Amino acid sequence: MGQFHTRAKEVQKRGKHNIIVAGLSYGQGSSREHAAMCLMFSGVKVVIAKSFERIHSANLINFGIIPLTLKDEKDYDRISAGDVIEILDIKKIIDEGKPLFLKKSQQKHDI
Numbered sequence: 001m002g003q004f005h006t007r008a009k010e011v012q013k014r015g016k017h018n019i020i021v022a023g024l025s026y027g028q029g030s031s032r033e034h035a036a037m038c039l040m041f042s043g044v045k046v047v048i049a050k051s052f053e054r055i056h057s058a059n060l061i062n063f064g065i066i067p068l069t070l071k072d073e074k075d076y077d078r079i080s081a082g083d084v085i086e087i088l089d090i091k092k093i094i095d096e097g098k099p100l101f102l103k104k105s106q107q108k109h110d111i
Contacts, residue, residue, distance in 0.1 A: 008042035018042060021079045022049040026067075027056020036063040046087065048102070050076055066090070068100060079104065 008018045020039070026049035027035065036059040039047070046066045050073045057067045070076055079085070084105035093100050 005042050008044065012043040017045040019085055020044055020047045020049075021076065022047060023076065024050045025053055026051065027053040027060075033059050033062070036060045036065060039063070039065055046090075048079075048085075066094070071099070 011018050026047060035056065039060070040063040044065055046068060047060060048068045048070060050070055052060075052067050052069065060067045086103040086105065087100055088103065090100065
């Protein structure tokens with residue numbers, strides 16, 4: 001089993017959700033449903049990327065994973081592996097069509 005899946009399952013055991021932070025054209029070459037399905041089974045709830053491939057973004061949504069883009073791509077460099085990220089009131093904010101704000105905790109998790 002891959003390292004990502006193993007780490008993701010550990011996060012799930014702690015009662016938390018997994019978030020992927022990605023670069024440009026996330027989902028390029030992997031826009032099939034199985035790519036999003038694997039993330040769903042790994043407990044991924046959100047993918048934050050600089051940009052998404054259109055079909056993959058739609059597949060993420062179909063599997064209950066929220067695709068988010070960064071307003072400022074420079075923020076990508078402010079997030080590191082193991083960071084704890086909070087997205088407060090995500091359902092309410094999405095329903096209202098307002099911008100989301102991420103809160104990065106000082107706490108880190110071993111990966």
